[in-house]
Structure formats: structure tokens, C-alpha cells
Amino acid sequence: MKPIIIGSRGSRLALIQAESVKTALEAAHSGLQVTIKVIKTKGDLILDRTLDKIGGKGLFVKEIQQALLDKSIDLAVHSMKDVPGVAPEGLTMAAVTRREDPRDVLVTAEGFTPETLPEGAVIGTSSLRRQAQIRSLRPDCRVVPLRGNVQTRLQKMKEQQLTGILLAAAGLKRLQLLDELPHSLLDPQAFVPAVGQGALGCEIREADVTMKALLASLEDADTRVAILGERAFLNRLEGDCHVPVGAFGRLEQNQLMLTGLVAAADGSRRLQQTVTGDKNQAEALGRALAEDLIAQGAWELMKAGGSDE
Numbered sequence: 162m163k164p165i166i167i168g169s170r171g172s173r174l175a176l177i178q179a180e181s182v183k184t185a186l187e188a189a190h191s192g193l194q195v196t197i198k199v200i201k202t203k204g205d206l207i208l209d210r211t212l213d214k215i216g217g218k219g220l221f222v223k224e225i226q227q228a229l230l231d232k233s234i235d236l237a238v239h240s241m242k243d244v245p246g247v248a249p250e251g252l253t254m255a256a257v258t259r260r261e262d263p264r265d266v267l268v269t270a271e272g273f274t275p276e277t278l279p280e281g282a283v284i285g286t287s288s289l290r291r292q293a294q295i296r297s298l299r300p301d302c303r304v305v306p307l308r309g310n311v312q313t314r315l316q317k318m319k320e321q322q323l324t325g326i327l328l329a330a331a332g333l334k335r336l337q338l339l340d341e342l343p344h345s346l347l348d349p350q351a352f353v354p355a356v357g358q359g360a361l362g363c364e365i366r367e368a369d370v371t372m373k374a375l376l377a378s379l380e381d382a383d384t385r386v387a388i389l390g391e392r393a394f395l396n397r398l399e400g401d402c403h404v405p406v407g408a409f410g411r412l413e414q415n416q417l418m419l420t421g422l423v424a425a426a427d428g429s430r431r432l433q434q435t436v437t438g439d440k441n442q443a444e445a446l447g448r449a450l451a452e453d454l455i456a457q458g459a460w461e462l463m464k465a466g467g468s469d470e
């Protein structure tokens with residue numbers, strides 16, 4: 162059999178994620194050959210402009226999806242939080258793997274928590290969701306934009322003498338950086354993670370039944386359910402613009418418990434609610450949660466703006 166080609170961005174984190182799927186596939190199917198092909202996306206080449214101006218945060222994913230459609234790769238491994246709500250015709254998320262830590266983490270030289278941050282702290286993040294929540298916890302802090310891959314952001318924290326930065330725990334764990342950095346992990350109720358944060362999606366061509374079968378054993382049903390609920394919540398709210406929205410789903414006693422957050426970008430207001438329901442109706446639960454927040458004024462809180470998580 163021809164080797165399977167996984168397409169990946171060239172960042173260290175993307176490569177580690179692709180490697181983890183390669184390893185899992187090879188472990189599940191003895192004799193299977195898997196190679197990784199690095200795809201240089203426009204977003205990787207243009208670092209001096211905000212992502213919104215070059216096509217939004219879905220840009221990286223879209224170029225890799227095109228490689229799937231062109232058949233230059235057989236499998237794309239995505240961070241689910243970067244995957245746009247609407248899938249291109251002909252592609253399917255054949256497996257969602259077991260979720261890594263979904264939490265956000267505050268990294269500072271001193272290991273501050275949001276509560277112990279010094280007055281007027283300067284926090285780096287380009288995510289409207291993170292900006293809104295750190296400002297809602299600490300209205301006195303200042304948020305400055307910060308782009309680039311995880312290592313670049315850590316570097317900029319030092320260079321620009323920021324008090325701290327906000328990142329996904331999952332990324333830092335996969336890079337094996339979390340243990341060596343002073344940090345505080347943020348409780349998902351106090352600081353609601355991004356939709357899909359910590360989960361990986363394995364995308365293939367819908368018609369590729371061979372790949373579909375090979376990926377079956379990588380699927381984690383509980384993660385899939387959580388992600389379906391979170392994404393349905395976001396899809397109902399987002400439309401096309403990037404907004405300060407978070408959601409976190411988890412299974413409790415075989416039920417899906419889903420927390421949704423909509424906030425004003427400056428953190429001055431936040432709407433947050435947790436609902437529980439049938440895990441087989443995850444998407445309906447996500448939509449209903451969105452409707453609840455809309456009824457409470459979610460649209461008024463959300464303003465157009467840039468987010469490039």
C-alpha cells in the first residue's frame with residue numbers, strides 16, 4: 162500500500178500534533194506507512210499584518226483543506242479550535258481524538274494568578290475571548306496584541322517586558338513547555354476556553370473509505386460530543402465576524418454539560434450560562450444555549466473586531 166500522507170503546517174506544535182496522529186495510526190495498523198508533508202500557508206509567511214486582513218484565522222486550515230481536495234495529501238490534522246464552522250464540500254472530520262487539557266493558562270515570570278496580578282499588568286493576547294475575560298477579571302490590566310506561534314509569543318513576552326501572556330494549556334503541554342514555565346491554569350468556569358480548544362480533528366475526503374476505516378480507532382466519542390455542542394453554539398452566534406465567544410462541553414453522568422460565554426471585548430459585560438442535556442442531542446443543546454444568550458442580549462455585546470487565536 163502507498164504511504165499515507167498527512168498534511169501539516171510547519172510550526173512545531175502543528176508537527177507534534179501530526180506526529181501524534183501518525184504514531185497512533187501506525188500503532189493501530191501494523192505495517193502501515195505514514196509520512197508528513199509540510200504545507201507552507203500564506204498565513205505562515207505573512208507575520209507583519211493582522212490575520213483578519215489576510216483572510217481570518219480560518220486561512221491556515223483552508224489551505225490545508227485545499228491540499229486534501231487536490232489529493233496532494235490524504236489526511237489533515239487540525240486543532241479543532243482553528244477549524245471554521247462550515248466544512249468544504251467533499252471533506253469530513255473522520256475522527257476527533259481524545260481531548261488534551263482544554264484550559265487556558267496565564268504565563269508570567271512570577272506565576273501570578275489573575276487575582277494576584279500586579280495593578281496595571283500588561284497582558285499579551287490577540288484573542289478577543291481572552292482579552293474580554295482577563296479584563297472582566299481584572300479591569301485594571303492592559304491587553305496588547307500578540308501574534309505568532311507559541312514560541313514566538315513566549316519570546317515576545319520577554320522582549321516586550323509583558324507581565325504575562327495567555328495561551329492554551331494543550332499547546333504548551335504538547336510542546337513540553339508547561340512544566341518549565343511559571344503559570345496558572347484557569348478554571349474553565351472562570352475563564353471559558355475557546356470552542357474546540359485542546360481537541361484534534363482528523364479530516365479526510367468524504368469518499369475516502371480506506372482512510373475512514375483506518376481512523377476509526379482514533380475517534381474519542383466523548384470528545385466528539387463535547388465538540389459538536391460547542392461548535393453548534395458558536396455557529397449559531399458567530400455569523401462571519403470574530404467575536405468574544407467561548408464554550409466548554411464535558412460529560413457528567415452520561416449527560417452533556419455545556420457552558421457558553423459571550424462577552425464585550427473590553428470585558429465590561431459577560432453573559433455566561435451552563436446547561437445539561439442528552440448527549441445524543443449535542444448540537445440542539447448548543448443551539449439552545451446560544452438562543453438563551455441571544456435572548457439575554459448576546460448580539461448587543463458582540464462587536465466586529467479581529468481575533469486570531
Ligand SMILES: NCc1[nH]cc(CCC(=O)O)c1CC(=O)O
Pocket residue numbers: 240241242243311327328329330331332357358359360361469470
Ligand atoms: N492560536 C493557535 C492555536 N491553535 C491551537 C492552539 C493550542 C492547541 C489546542 O487548542 O488544541 C493554539 C495556541 C494557543 O492558542 O495558545
